[in-house]
Amino acid sequence: MVLDKLSSGIRGALDKISKALFVDDRLIAEIVKDLQRALLASDVNVRLVLDFTNTIKEKAKALKGESLNKKEQIIKIVYDELVVFLGGESKGIELEKKPYVIMLVGLFGSGKTTTAGKLARYYKKRGKKVLVVSTDTWRPAAYDQLKQLAATVDVAFAGDKKAKKPTDIIDTHEKQFKEYDLVIVDTAGRDALNDELTVEIKALAKRIKPHKNILVINADIGQAAKEQAEAFHENCGVEGVIITKLDGTAKGGGALTACSVTKAPVLFIGVGEKVDQLELFSPVGFVSRLLGMGDLDALLEKVRTELDTDKVEDLGRRLMKGDFNLIDLYEQMRSMKKMGPLSKVIELIPGFSQANLPKDALNLQEQKIEVWRHAMDSMTKEELEDPDSIRSERTLRIATGAGIKPEEVRGLLKQYKQSKKMMKVMKGNLGDEKGMEKLMKRMGGKKMRFK
Ligand SMILES: Nc1nc2c(ncn2[C@@H]2O[C@H](COP(=O)(O)OP(=O)(O)OP(=O)(O)O)[C@@H](O)[C@H]2O)c(=O)[nH]1
Ligand SMILES: [Mg+2]
Known part of the structure; x- marks a missing residue:
């Protein structure tokens, strides 16, 4: 796989997201660091x-919704930003004229001649009639090299050794x-x-008037x-770039991203080295493979449906149904912290002061939350x-x-059971969703979620 290191670095970061229990600032900071490391290592x-990475950080932090849902959204953010980073839409070359003339220029040994053979094969496979022309009067072997390549891929060749x-x-x-x-x-x-090369290319370009002048x-x-x-x-006047030897270097990420910001995509x-080892550069396809997501579309589709707010059941409503698990408990503990002490919140609930509530269930402590978080980390999803x-x-x-x-x-499990019981009491007190909404109004004015 091209850019193995970059690929495994980015994949590692995404793995961290999918394995993490909760999406929080710490996780975001960690994956941003991983991404930075992977990108810098590929120059x-x-x-x-x-x-x-700042864009990713900002977008990730602005995410709303449930933790599980957020994970997929972050993966999508990383994916989308990588595509943009690599130039967005794929450009390709459309042969809109006949004959369409491409000129390949570049420094010594960059891969021009090899690429001429590869491109010839690429378009021949797509039903085009192709001619390759050698104009290298500098290196005597160049003529034979291209002639040989043309024979290999079975296209016409023109040149003049003398x-x-x-x-x-x-x-x-x-x-x-x-x-x-x-x-x-x-x-x-x-x-x-140098001047010599510039003069030579300019003279040739003026003579040929290529439809695409491509730098290799x-x-x-x-x-x-x-x-x-x-x-x-x-x-x-180069208008596009072909990057070669991506298979042989760890620095390819640098070359790809560097060219994506120039006017020569x-x-x-x-x-x-082989004639079939040329690929149309499509940021979308490239990133999908880089991230190792054959079924990225399926994942994105899932994210899209879940983003559909009508379909997202909010936690408050789920709690009312008694459909409540440990992940919800954790989220709830955190939002309660933001709202203030739970006992204060409870006071606002009509008729709640009379309810016989386990008081210690309301005294949530920071370090307890941390300990529970570790406990939840070692639990299976089930x-x-x-x-x-x-x-x-x-x-x-x-x-252990x-x-x-x-x-x-055991303390955590007890807390969970008590909270679940409390939810049932709340349900009894509030009756239905209308009651819940009334409560929300009293607490904060606007419609509010337990998240
Ligand atoms: N691994 C790998 N090698 C490549 C690739 N493209 C070209 N090469 C090799 O790079 C070397 C130089 O390629 P050429 O096509 O001769 O380069 P050039 O730009 O025509 O060189 P000059 O005509 O001398 O300026 C050859 O050994 C090719 O096999 C590639 O994508 N991957
Ligand atoms: Mg050459």
Whole structure:
């Protein structure tokens, strides 16, 4: 897989989200750090990384809704932002004219000739009649290299071993261009974008008038790709980039993201030496694979439905139905903390002072919440959803796993049972949803949720 490290780094962060019990600021901070680490390790520019992770942090913090739902929303945020980060929509190349002429330019050894062969194969497979043209008068072996590649992928080849100037080759062969759907012109490279190369490319471009002038960049230069893409864009009218050798470097993330912010977007990527190892660069598909989500669409669909507020049952309503589990209890404890002491809240409930409530159930303490949080961390999903199923040997296992005392786990379960009972009492007092709404009005004016 291309960019293995980046991929596993981002996946690790997302794994953390899905495994975490609750989405809170600490979790968000942690995954943002993981993402930063993964991106920096693949040579993405520090400034870009910070902007990217800040956006994720802000969006994640602004999320509303249940914890479980939030997790999926964060995964979606990371996914969406990565797509934007890599240039958004895929650009590709549409062969809207016949013949459509592509010119490949770039530095020495960046992969121009190989890419000419790969592109020829790519479009031939799509039913196009392709001609590749060698204009490299600089390196004698270049002619044979492209000729050989053309034979391998079974497309036409044109060139002139004895030509002195690239434009002379065009003069000789241009008349046959019109017989093809696509003409790919391979050019010579240099060590750097020096005057000689600039002059040569400009002269060729003026002569050929290519529909697309494409820069071929070796991924191992990492974020330096930005400078190179910009220089070629300004001096040689380059409008798109193909990044090669993404298979052979850990720095590819830098090259990809660097080019995505230039006026020369990434069109294709080279992921190996073989002629079939060229891929249309589509940020959406690329990110899906990077995150290892074959069924991302299914996940997103789920997020979308759950975001549909009509369908989201709010916790208050679920509590009223007695449909209440440990995850809800935790969320409730936290929101109660924000609202003030539970005993004060209870006072506001009509007729509640007469109710015979277990008073110690109302005295929630911060450290208790922390301990319980650890306990909940060591529970299985089934246990969280159905705490009544937890028997004593499981209590022991949970305590050991969480590094706390069995009494503390029992304390949590007791609290849960009492809260559940209390909910039933509340239900009795409030009767129905209308009663609940009345209570909400008294407490805070606006319609309010237990979240
Ligand atoms: N691993 C890997 N190697 C590649 C890829 N693309 C090209 N190469 C290799 O890179 C080397 C240089 O490729 P060329 O296509 O000759 O590069 P060039 O830009 O035409 O080089 P000059 O014509 O000398 O400027 C060759 O050994 C290719 O096999 C790629 O995507 N992955
Ligand atoms: Mg070459």
